[in-house]
Amino acid sequence: MRSVVVALQPRRYSAPMQRLSARDSSADDRAWDAMMAAAQGGDAPSYHRLLSEVTAWLRRYYARRLPSAMIDDAIQDTLIAVHEKRHTYDPTRPFGAWLAAIARYKWIDALRSLNMKPTEPLDDDIPVPDHEEAITSARSIERLLATLKPVQSQVIRLVKLQGFSIEEASKATGQSAPLVKVNIHRGLKRLTSLLRSEPDAD
């Protein structure tokens, strides 16, 4: 009977928590648990400290998953979500897993928004302060693009990464403009579903 009940329970997103625990000491994890429990009771200093520490973790989390221009927005969205949904945290369970699930949800949201935002050509003179993050992101993106059909990855590279217009990408690839749009849409949709199917894509 117990096994049936366990089987019906939804799966937990455990992988991010395991990585979180591997990086931070269990004492830190317990401190976060306690700070969040105190914040639920209205303890503002604990909450302020918790959000500051969480921000540093979120910055590392998103740096490996999003283009650098989107990191701050993603962090802010996640902090607001943590604030609005703080009543859903159960103090008997690790705060890290709860935070990682919300961060992952907001990450997928950010990837979806890439599909909706218009793309503008970038100025060549933008300073890049941290090459390591950019290289890690670029490697992740290349690995993901390699899973798409060549016609899809080619136009995503041109329009979404290199900033060409639809017409320019159409001329460069020989695809019609509507086909370029369709291939971008389908490619990004496939990327999103790929990411959703992975428990945690590093």
Place this chain on the structure above:
Amino acid sequence: MLTDPLIDRLTSELKPVRRRTAWSDALALVVLCAVEFGLFLLMGMMRFDMPMAMHLPSFWWKLGSLGLIGLVSGTVAILSLDPVRSPRRGLRWIAALIAVCLASGWLLDASRDGFLTLISRLDWVDGLQCLFEMVILSVPAVIGLGLLMRRGAPTDRAGTALAAGLTAAAWGAFVFVFACPFDDPLYVAVWYSLGCSAVTLFARFTLPRLTRW
């Protein structure tokens, strides 16, 4: 740091909160369903031949199947309101359960008078009316689960909405069993499935938009 003013603002807005638990959500849903069922009985909507119907295996089949589907779906929907839980595995169990329920209904039906009278047994006019009433009876549960979804933090909104839709649909159909005078398994399998599908699809495509967080 761009986030510092935000952290200050969020800290200044901090107020004590009442923790959400799966039990409190389940209790709220049970109370809502009990109120709806009470109103349904008070309005005299129960079928007049209930004592006779209680001797039919097909009556217990539809009541038991819908109750079980509603219970399992509700459990999956409520548990998935926690951000660390995904409803996917639960949805697979629900799909298997629905298949088992339909198969057992088919076994009951196979003992009847063959397949020649299938079309006449479907009874389109009454079937459409049943479907409409089932959908209406599902509305309170859809609204209740939608509110719980807004308050909760489902990270797989589509999956949770699907489980919520199945819960509401199964509940609506479960209540309707007490009013519906038709116990033919074929009729139940077709019209109840259509009614439940309509509610489930509505919830699947509407709730994720209304509960975005």
